[in-house]
Amino acid sequence: MDIQSIYALIEEDMNTVNTMIQQRLQSDVVLINQLGHYIINSGGKRLRPAIALLSARACGYQGSAHINLATIIEFIHTATLLHDDVVDHSELRRGRETANTIWGNEASVLVGDFLYTRAFEMMVELDNMRLMQILSHTTNVIAEGEVLQLLNVHDADTSEQRYLQVIHHKTAKLFEAAGQLGAVLSQKSADIENALGLYAMHLGSAFQLVDDLLDYSDSSDVIGKNIGDDLAEGKPTLPLIYAMRHGDEAQAQLIRMAIEQGDKTHIDQIIDIIQKTGAIDYTAQAARNESEKAKQALAVLPDSDDKSALSALADFAVSRQF
16 A cells, blocks of 8 residues: 555545644634644645544544544644744755744744644543543653753764654654554553554654655755755764764764764765765664564554555655655
8 A cells, every 4th residue: 555545545534634724723813824824734744643543443433533633633743843943943844945934933933832722722622531641741742852852962972762762752752642542532442552552653763763864865855855954953863873883983073073063064975974884774774673563563453444554654654755
């Protein structure tokens, strides 16, 4: 099942999610409408909402609250993007100017806050304490992840373990929640809830590993950002960490200086080092390992098209080029 087939399976649900996103994004404040619609409609894959929809469907859910949950998940994700781009001083996302480049940092932060609070309003409307517990804890962990990443910036001594901790908090946690929520909504057992959370957590980790890999192996017109942006922001991601560990002293020193100074002047040399030390292959294999763990976690579910789509998403996470 390819990515087009996956989204075709949930097309009706996803169209309803998109309608709800537009409805619940509305505000009497014009700037919120302008900036919010710009970032929401910026060409994202809606991967996290897709996981929420498919997880509920794979559990046999028959209601409509999975639409609300998928919308909440997308609002939380979009809020994190707005805040991320301000913190990282990013100018490009998905091939377009970032909201902070157009409207400024202040507006981006405040509209991000609006999206968080709108998501929490929608959580309360569902009137399910378990759902609220998962989503509020998830949002808190994501915030911790942002701070953890900030502590790692320009720190060339960041270990692989610290890097993976950031991935889990900052990226995989929202994936995990999207998987769990479908099981909770369907009133499934704790075993199924945990399995779907585990599936989505591993998928999110694989997705982020590939994202960090693409920063050193593809061009900006493919991945929608400038190549070497992570290095320019001083982010010690796994390809850099591995290359420093396995390169010679001169190679390690060049990467160390680039991370500490947030300088991509020597990006071509650094990409060459990353490739020669096997850092690309190592990171790709780490992503594949996460993808396999994700698929294994689905064993508790009965066979269905939706389960097959969840498995195919895990494959997509490691095979994508964007």
